[in-house]
Amino acid sequence: MDMQARIRQHFIASIETKQQATEVLTPAIERAGARMVDTLLAGGKILACGNGGSAGDSQHFSSELLNRFERERPSLPAIALTTDSSTLTSIANDYSYNEVFSKQVRALGQAGDVLLAISTSGNSANVLAAIAAAHDREMPVVALTGRDGGSMASLLLPEDVEIRVPAKVTARIQEVHLLVIHCLCDFIDNQLFGAE
Numbered sequence: 001m002d003m004q005a006r007i008r009q010h011f012i013a014s015i016e017t018k019q020q021a022t023e024v025l026t027p028a029i030e031r032a033g034a035r036m037v038d039t040l041l042a043g044g045k046i047l048a049c050g051n052g053g054s055a056g057d058s059q060h061f062s063s064e065l066l067n068r069f070e071r072e073r074p075s076l077p078a079i080a081l082t083t084d085s086s087t088l089t090s091i092a093n094d095y096s097y098n099e100v101f102s103k104q105v106r107a108l109g110q111a112g113d114v115l116l117a118i119s120t121s122g123n124s125a126n127v128l129a130a131i132a133a134a135h136d137r138e139m140p141v142v143a144l145t146g147r148d149g150g151s152m153a154s155l156l157l158p159e160d161v162e163i164r165v166p167a168k169v170t171a172r173i174q175e176v177h178l179l180v181i182h183c184l185c186d187f188i189d190n191q192l193f194g195a196e
């Protein structure tokens with residue numbers, strides 16, 4: 001296959017994954033958005049975590065809340081648990097990499113805050129531990145997953161929301177996760193600040 005054909009194939013696969021995900025994910029995105037709006041209206045905040053590309057997604061989401069998405073509006077409270085290298089390295093060094101997010105959830109999370117937990121496999125041990133910590137703190141979880149949902153799917157409680165991308169390739173799942181994050185930002189702005 002020549003390289004242009006290969007590149008075109010990525011576009012086509014990404015478009016097809018998004019088309020397949022549209023109807024499957026829309027109700028769960030609406031539920032997740034409503035959960036986040038309830039939390040923000042009650043004075044709570046959203047903590048986000050994930051590894052690799054999903055760490056980037058966590059930061060992408062928190063910056064869109066803290067700064068802005070597509071309109072002028074007040075800053076909204078969100079924290080990416082993926083950014084403080086001193087905290088991350090000391091927890092990993094002194095305890096375990098599996099605890100880098102859960103220790104932050106236990107320190108920063110309050111009952112009613114939301115944990116946005118992102119993992120394409122649903123099997124990252126530090127994200128699973130963050131979910132357990134969120135449950136201990138009485139925080140609802142919005143989980144962005146893929147494949148079969150992994151161990152995350154079985155850890156979630158009925159009040160949590162799983163948004164599971166119907167795909168197997170990590171890159172394709174991540175591409176839909178970013179779209180979901182933008183849908184959530186638009187949902188939050190629309191519900192808190194009115195339709196535009």
Ligand SMILES: O=C(CO)[C@@H](O)[C@H](O)[C@H](O)[C@H](O)COP(=O)(O)O
Nearest residue numbers: 051052053054119120121124170171
């Ligand atoms: O972005 C990519 C691959 O597209 C990678 O950095 C990827 O995020 C990393 O391998 C992660 O560690 C995968 O973790 P997870 O999605 O299975 O929780």
Ligand SMILES: [Zn+2]
Nearest residue numbers: 053170171174
């Ligand atoms: Zn990636």
